[in-house]
Amino acid sequence: MRIEPDRIVIVEGDITEQHVDAIVNAANSSLMGGGGVDGAIHSKGGPAILQECRELRESRHPKGLPTGQAVATTAGRLPARWVIHTVGPIHRPGTDQADLLRSCYTSSLAVADELGATSVAFPLISAGIFGWPLDDAIRQALTALRGADTNVVEARLVLFGSPTFAAAQRIYADV
Numbered sequence: 008m009r010i011e012p013d014r015i016v017i018v019e020g021d022i023t024e025q026h027v028d029a030i031v032n033a034a035n036s037s038l039m040g041g042g043g044v045d046g047a048i049h050s051k052g053g054p055a056i057l058q059e060c061r062e063l064r065e066s067r068h069p070k071g072l073p074t075g076q077a078v079a080t081t082a083g084r085l086p087a088r089w090v091i092h093t094v095g096p097i098h099r100p101g102t103d104q105a106d107l108l109r110s111c112y113t114s115s116l117a118v119a120d121e122l123g124a125t126s127v128a129f130p131l132i133s134a135g136i137f138g139w140p141l142d143d144a145i146r147q148a149l150t151a152l153r154g155a156d157t158n159v160v161e162a163r164l165v166l167f168g169s170p171t172f173a174a175a176q177r178i179y180a181d182v
Contacts, residue, residue, distance in 0.1 A: 015152050015153065016164070017163075017164045017176065018165055018172075019166050019167070019169060020166075022048070022165040023048055023085055025165055026087070027086075027087050027126040028119070028122070028124035028125055028127065029082075029088065029124040029128070030082065030087045030128045031090075031127060031132070034093060034094055036072050037071050038092055039061075040057060044135070051084065052081075052084055052085045054083070056090055059081055060080060060092070063080070072092060072093075072094050074096050074107050075095075075108075076094065077118045078091070078092050079091045079118050079121075080092065089124060091122075093132065094111070095133030095139070096137065098139040098140065105143075105147055108151075109147050112148060116159055116162070119157065120158050120159065125160045126159070127163065128163040129152075129163065129164050131145065131164065134171075141174055142174060145164075146178055146182055148164055149182040
């Protein structure tokens with residue numbers, strides 16, 4: 008089943024405040040927290056998230072989570088049930104990594120399906136400190152979400168700041 012365009016919701020807000028089954032964390036490969044979305048999720052979610060991330064590093068991902076893949080933990084004190092961690096590519100001009108960026112979204116949806124999650128909130132992966140150009144990051148996110156084969160019925164793209172939200176509204180109709 009594909010996500011219908013009307014099931015992709017674009018909101019301006021804070022991903023840590025979303026009442027959905029799962030939120031997606033734009034993590035770094037260490038899974039040990041960081042800045043931006045990653046830091047906010049770990050901070051507001053509490054130590055249970057970091058503990059499960061440590062266990063994942065010790066068992067399934069001793070070298071870190073590879074770019075484009077996803078894995079789930081508890082959401083700790085967040086209103087969601089789970090956090091799905093994914094590692095976006097660092098933007099490098101002249102290098103086509105769009106498939107890796109789209110894989111962050113589709114891999115996260117696959118993990119959501121394994122969990123039985125039907126509502127998932129995503130940040131705009133790789134658009135912050137990883138330097139992905141804003142308009143293309145939005146296009147890649149919408150393309151991946153619209154084309155994904157999943158049981159998720161609502162994919163929410165949670166955007167921080169009115170300029171990012173306005174760009175997503177403009178691009179949404181064109182993708």
